[in-house]
Amino acid sequence: MCRNIKTLHNFEPPATDAEIHASALQFVRKLSGFNKPSQANEAVFERAVAEVSDAARRLLTSLHTHSPARDRAVEAEKAKERSRLRFG
Known part of the structure; x- marks a missing residue:
C-alpha cells in the first residue's frame, strides 16, 4: 500500500472531501505510474480521481463500527x- 494514503474511517471529526480527494489522487498516481499526467x-x-473519490466517499459513509471514533x-x-x- 502507498504510505501516503491515510486511513480515513472512524475518525472524529470525519474525513473531509479534501482528505478523500488526496487519497484518491495518491491511489490513481500509484496505479497509473504518473505523478502528473501528460x-x-x-x-x-x-x-479516475473523481470516480475513486466518489467510491471512497460512499464506502466511508456506508461503513459501521462499534469502536469509538479515534481522535486525529x-x-x-x-x-x-x-x-x-x-x-531517531
Whole structure:
C-alpha cells in the first residue's frame, strides 16, 4: 500500500472531501505510474480521481463500527512518536 494514503474511517471529526480527494489522487498516481499526467491523459486521469473519490466517499459513509471514533490529534502524535523511534 502507498504510505501516503491515510486511513480515513472512524475518525472524529470525519474525513473531509479534501482528505478523500488526496487519497484518491495518491491511489490513481500509484496505479497509473504518473505523478502528473501528460495533456493527452489529463482528462482520463482527473476522471479516475473523481470516480475513486466518489467510491471512497460512499464506502466511508456506508461503513459501521462499534469502536469509538479515534481522535486525529492523538493518532498524529502516535505517528510522530513511531517516526521518532524509527528514524531517531
